[in-house]
Amino acid sequence: MRIEDVYIWDINAKWLGVSPFQLMENAGAGVAKIIEEKFGKGLKIAVFSGTGNNGGDGFVTARHLSFDNDVTLFMIGDETKIRSDEAKHNWEILKKLDFVKIKVLKDSSYIKSLDLSGFDVIVDALLGAGTKGEPREPIRSAIEKINEYAGKAKIVSVDLPSGYPSNVRVKCDFAVTFQWDKEEYEGFERVIAKIGYPKELYHLVGPGDAKFALKKKGEHKGQNGKLLVIGGSEDYFGAPYLAAKAASYLVDLVYLAMPEYSARRINDPNLILRPFDGKNFRKEDVEDILTLAEGVDAVVIGPGIGTKPETKEFILEFLRWCEKPVVIDADALKAVAEDLDVLKGKKFVLTPHAGEFRILFGEKPEGSLEEKAKLVMEKANAVGGTILLKGVYDITSDGKIWKYNKTGNRGMTTGGTGDVLAGIVGALLALGNEPLRAASVGAFLNGIAGNMVKDEMGENFTALDVAKKVPFVIKRVLEF
Numbered sequence: 001m002r003i004e005d006v007y008i009w010d011i012n013a014k015w016l017g018v019s020p021f022q023l024m025e026n027a028g029a030g031v032a033k034i035i036e037e038k039f040g041k042g043l044k045i046a047v048f049s050g051t052g053n054n055g056g057d058g059f060v061t062a063r064h065l066s067f068d069n070d071v072t073l074f075m076i077g078d079e080t081k082i083r084s085d086e087a088k089h090n091w092e093i094l095k096k097l098d099f100v101k102i103k104v105l106k107d108s109s110y111i112k113s114l115d116l117s118g119f120d121v122i123v124d125a126l127l128g129a130g131t132k133g134e135p136r137e138p139i140r141s142a143i144e145k146i147n148e149y150a151g152k153a154k155i156v157s158v159d160l161p162s163g164y165p166s167n168v169r170v171k172c173d174f175a176v177t178f179q180w181d182k183e184e185y186e187g188f189e190r191v192i193a194k195i196g197y198p199k200e201l202y203h204l205v206g207p208g209d210a211k212f213a214l215k216k217k218g219e220h221k222g223q224n225g226k227l228l229v230i231g232g233s234e235d236y237f238g239a240p241y242l243a244a245k246a247a248s249y250l251v252d253l254v255y256l257a258m259p260e261y262s263a264r265r266i267n268d269p270n271l272i273l274r275p276f277d278g279k280n281f282r283k284e285d286v287e288d289i290l291t292l293a294e295g296v297d298a299v300v301i302g303p304g305i306g307t308k309p310e311t312k313e314f315i316l317e318f319l320r321w322c323e324k325p326v327v328i329d330a331d332a333l334k335a336v337a338e339d340l341d342v343l344k345g346k347k348f349v350l351t352p353h354a355g356e357f358r359i360l361f362g363e364k365p366e367g368s369l370e371e372k373a374k375l376v377m378e379k380a381n382a383v384g385g386t387i388l389l390k391g392v393y394d395i396t397s398d399g400k401i402w403k404y405n406k407t408g409n410r411g412m413t414t415g416g417t418g419d420v421l422a423g424i425v426g427a428l429l430a431l432g433n434e435p436l437r438a439a440s441v442g443a444f445l446n447g448i449a450g451n452m453v454k455d456e457m458g459e460n461f462t463a464l465d466v467a468k469k470v471p472f473v474i475k476r477v478l479e480f
């Protein structure tokens, strides 16, 4: 569990409808329950709250504890600075209660003169995960005041010892951290309270993951990724075009390498067309393609590329030498199935549907979501890369963890949505994302695009409609 995950999971929880009010209520209730379990009831308890959501947890803790204890709440700072709706809401409740004593303290010198003797328990809800730098006044004086009672009263910190990670911090007996202990936290005792995050958050990809993946966009001007799409054959020209089109909304440059025969039919000024002689890719093209690949951040190979023996040779030879992260899609999967060893040491995403999965690994994913995920994870581990198994629920694994996606709809069985997906995944790789995130977020965005199209057009749409929705999906996700 990393702090990055907390950010992602909070957004995903909100998306699932778990509101910040619910989380705060559970957080405060959890702290109160642990205190009563450890120290009993009928106690004299001081709760110190700040103006952030850590303080908000403190308001809820105070309310829960006040039922069976004598509670005083010390509000440290200006109550008009209480920021979030949920913290404000709980502060307003607290002010209406007659059995909780409230003292609002803004003045450091007054805080320094406080006498806390007689309190059995001090709850520290001054600062939590939103702390920036060393604690400032009047919080600092409150931290120092609480520390005068270390060893005399029980000190319980909410989420983190206030002031952490600086050294000016509350010396707590323990902190109650919420549901997922963070690897980064160290140097204090921790007790974990569950606050109602559903288990789905471990696995379900959502707007939090997407926001994080897209964060890479725009950080450095001119560095928003270059992608090479390799595809097309005498039989197909639309598939590589769809992949390139979808990707072009996400990265700065998309090169589209196609056999000349099919490239003739592409006319899109947003793509950089690189035609290769003939009707199908052949081994002779590998050197030139590798030169092109040198200039990009990621590659997509496969859409519409066909299954001619010379093309299979081309694909395997290219992959053997390619050093860029690569999405291997459609017919390229069939080529790879003949020699999985070319994948050794590469950074890649395979994007099979169930049938292609069986061609690759000789087994069909069946059974429950978890059973399928286990198989995908096992195979991803075996090939040393990331697999995105497409289906009603898309399952992604890098061999260590798995994610699933359930955006999308029946209309997306139309031809070409897989090509759009490959393009989006390639673009996310080109933006610098790890394959697992690129693949899982790609599936998520592709599904949302399909859902937006369905809202407008019903279930009869084309893959190009989906590709064209990509910029709107990005906008929506970033606003979430």
Ligand SMILES: NC(=O)C1=CN([C@@H]2O[C@H](COP(=O)(O)OP(=O)(O)OC[C@H]3O[C@@H](n4cnc5c(N)ncnc54)[C@H](O)[C@@H]3O)[C@@H](O)[C@H]2O)[C@@H](O)CC1
Pocket: 010, 023, 024, 027, 050, 051, 052, 053, 054, 055, 057, 083, 126, 127, 128, 129, 130, 131, 132, 133, 134, 135, 136, 137, 139, 158, 159, 160, 178, 195
């Ligand atoms: N989903 C979530 O994010 C949940 C968060 N919860 C609580 O929310 C906390 C995080 O809340 P916030 O993001 O509001 O942050 P905090 O409550 O940790 O602190 C932010 C407040 O402290 C001030 N501040 C920051 N650094 C300071 C410094 N060095 N000296 C003095 N004042 C400083 C800020 O101006 C702001 O008013 C968590 O620690 C946890 O207790 C819980 O309610 C459970 C759910």
Ligand SMILES: [K+]
Pocket: 054, 124, 125, 126, 127, 128, 157, 158, 159, 160, 161, 162
């Ligand atoms: K705290």
